[in-house]
Amino acid sequence: MNPVKVTLFNNLTRKKEEFTPLVSGEVKFYSCGPTTYDFLHVGNARALVVGDLIHRVLRTLGYKVTFTRNFTDVDDRIIDRAKELNVSPLDHADRFVKECQIDMEHLGMMPATYTPKVSETMKEIIVMIEDLIKNGFAYVINGEVLYHVPLFKDYGKLSKAQLESLQHGIRVEVDGHKKHPSDFVLWKPTKTNEAASWESPWGFGRPGWHIECSAMAKKFLGKSIDIHHGGVDLMFPHHENEIAQSEAANGREFCHHWCHNEFLNFGAEKMSKSLGNVVTIRQFVEKFSGQVLRQVLISVHYRSKMDWSDDVIEKGINDVERIHQFVVKFNKDKNSNLQVKKRDNLSEVENVLSLMKAELANDFNVPGALGHFFGAIRFYNREFNSERPDKLISKIFEEIIKFTQESTGLISVNPEKTLSDLEVMKKRLSGGTSTDSQIEELITKRKEAKKNKDFATADKIRNELISMGVTLKDNPDGSITWSYTGSS
Numbered sequence: 138m139n140p141v142k143v144t145l146f147n148n149l150t151r152k153k154e155e156f157t158p159l160v161s162g163e164v165k166f167y168s169c170g171p172t173t174y175d176f177l178h179v180g181n182a183r184a185l186v187v188g189d190l191i192h193r194v195l196r197t198l199g200y201k202v203t204f205t206r207n208f209t210d211v212d213d214r215i216i217d218r219a220k221e222l223n224v225s226p227l228d229h230a231d232r233f234v235k236e237c238q239i240d241m242e243h244l245g246m247m248p249a250t251y252t253p254k255v256s257e258t259m260k261e262i263i264v265m266i267e268d269l270i271k272n273g274f275a276y277v278i279n280g281e282v283l284y285h286v287p288l289f290k291d292y293g294k295l296s297k298a299q300l301e302s303l304q305h306g307i308r309v310e311v312d313g314h315k316k317h318p319s320d321f322v323l324w325k326p327t328k329t330n331e332a333a334s335w336e337s338p339w340g341f342g343r344p345g346w347h348i349e350c351s352a353m354a355k356k357f358l359g360k361s362i363d364i365h366h367g368g369v370d371l372m373f374p375h376h377e378n379e380i381a382q383s384e385a386a387n388g389r390e391f392c393h394h395w396c397h398n399e400f401l402n403f404g405a406e407k408m409s410k411s412l413g414n415v416v417t418i419r420q421f422v423e424k425f426s427g428q429v430l431r432q433v434l435i436s437v438h439y440r441s442k443m444d445w446s447d448d449v450i451e452k453g454i455n456d457v458e459r460i461h462q463f464v465v466k467f468n469k470d471k472n473s474n475l476q477v478k479k480r481d482n483l484s485e486v487e488n489v490l491s492l493m494k495a496e497l498a499n500d501f502n503v504p505g506a507l508g509h510f511f512g513a514i515r516f517y518n519r520e521f522n523s524e525r526p527d528k529l530i531s532k533i534f535e536e537i538i539k540f541t542q543e544s545t546g547l548i549s550v551n552p553e554k555t556l557s558d559l560e561v562m563k564k565r566l567s568g569g570t571s572t573d574s575q576i577e578e579l580i581t582k583r584k585e586a587k588k589n590k591d592f593a594t595a596d597k598i599r600n601e602l603i604s605m606g607v608t609l610k611d612n613p614d615g616s617i618t619w620s621y622t623g624s625s
């Protein structure tokens with residue numbers, strides 16, 4: 138299939154642009170991955186899920202995507218934490234790489250093509266620093282290698298606003314050994330035999346933070362790549378420095394399309410470890426589920442700020458339920474003996490797939506695409522209450538479900554299990570220790586009260602059920618079904 142034309146907001150130009158990959162139909166995509174010093178929080182999960190969405194959406198729209206997402210397993214935070222715990226930094230980092238992989242599975246992420254670690258890319262990092270020295274962009278002082286920022290004429294082309302303050306900096310007294318205050322570390326010396334240090338032409342040491350992504354992108358994707366992604370906080374200095382390093386070392390444009398996801402905030406502040414206002418992915422999964430977290434994070438466009446609240450979690454739970462109730466019903470209808478309903482006017486659902494594609498091709502508008510998907514679900518529930526759809530319309534819905542799964546990863550392979558897990562979760566959240574038979578008994582009592590026109594008692598029982606987290610549904614045939622909706 139010919140890839141669908143995509144328009145992307147490019148942070149390099151601050152404009153929406155037609156996306157033109159270097160090789161037609163193929164995308165080289167790099168996303169900055171997590172630093173593995175502790176459990177990740179749900180803000181980190183937003184960055185991971187957005188990277189996964191870019192990967193999935195482009196694939197579903199017909200592109201061949203080579204996706205590299207790194208693990209930062211060499212970092213001062215890792216070294217400090219390992220020291221506190223009296224373990225080796227690499228063992229500590231490795232433990233949290235594994236925890237992060239478990240989180241990614243909970244989040245239903247598609248594996249990236251390459252997931253390199255800094256500790257395994259040391260050779261390429263050293264070669265790139267050597268190239269930078271050779272090309273005159275880096276200098277060595279006492280075993281430390283620094284990038285000399287003023288020599289890179291395009292410095293500031295991504296972050297814009299910072300360029301001004303940088304120019305002010307030129308007149309500022311240069312501190313310590315740096316030739317310019319904006320010069321940044323490529324390699325820092327360590328004591329011989331210090332944990333997490335490697336031999337290099339400049340003595341024992343370890344790389345600065347930024348060089349890893351330039352080296353990994355080059356190793357796994359080549360000198361020039363198509364899309365680079367990360368959280369908006371990484372634009373400066375991390376991504377600006379990646380550009381400076383890669384372009385000075387390779388002599389060509391590093392990346393043309395830069396995508397940044399906005400932050401997940403906690404009240405007025407960003408969620409971050411240093412502020413101590415974090416909910417870890419693992420805590421969330423234990424209380425709710427990875428599927429609910431994915432749904433919550435996907436429901437807001439990647440370039441919009443997002444607030445963490447009970448309301449968004451509740452909406453996430455309801456959306457997961459709505460989607461999976463529909464999928465279960467559809468699968469049952471397909472195979473049932475219900476009367477077949479033929480429809481003349483299919484345009485309402487026939488268009489859904491192309492509308493979803495158009496939304497996704499418009500700067501990855503996943504919430505827009507989901508709006509059409511939910512529209513299709515409403516149509517289905519309205520039209521096929523007691524009749525099943527004919528073959529043609531079943532085929533259309535099958536394609537819609539398949540497309541939604543591939544592009545968003547929101548539909549479980551076992552929708553029945555998802556629904557039963559949701560029931561258990563809601564029951565737990567409602568704090569209800571009541572058993573199903575106790576609830577059935579109350580419902581029978583309420584029915585009797587209603588039959589005897591004792592509406593006061595019927596209402597009292599209804600309220601009691603609500604306080605237990607139970608919602609009643611009066612069906613047209615007079616029967617009553619109930620479900621847990623959690624505490625109010």
Ligand code: AMP
Nearest residue numbers: 171172180181183184367368400401408
């Ligand atoms: P770190 O482990 O700090 O390097 O962060 C890993 C990724 O998570 C980066 O792309 C960050 O931009 C992103 N990130 C960190 N906190 C948040 C947040 N509150 N909302 C969205 N993304 C975040």
Ligand code: ZN
Nearest residue numbers: 169170350375
């Ligand atoms: Zn990076």
